[in-house]
Amino acid sequence: MNDxxxxxxxxxxxxxxxxxxxxxxxxxxxxxxxPNSGGQVQEEWTQGDDDNRTIEW
Structure with a gap:
């Protein structure tokens, strides 16, 4: 038998x-x-150039 x-x-x-x-x-x-490496605290974001272009969908 099967055990x-x-x-x-x-x-x-x-x-x-x-x-x-x-x-x-x-x-x-x-x-x-x-603080940065010079010990100064940066309180504002640095803003880069604007990306002004037309994007076609």
Whole structure:
């Protein structure tokens, strides 16, 4: 005869973690400005040349 050995059934397991943030992302009151190599803090973005061209779709 056929001697088939069945494995014991293990039911699937599902875990869930609820994480609640104290504040939203980037909603804090702190402002961090790292200095450059000269020790000066740059507070404004450098703006490059405008890209004025017609793009055909």
């Amino acid at each position: 088939l050995k069945k494995e014991e059934y293990t039911s699937p397991k599902f875990d869930m973690f609820l994480i609640e943030m104290e504040q939203g992302i980037a909603a804090g009151s702190a402002k961090v400005l790292p």
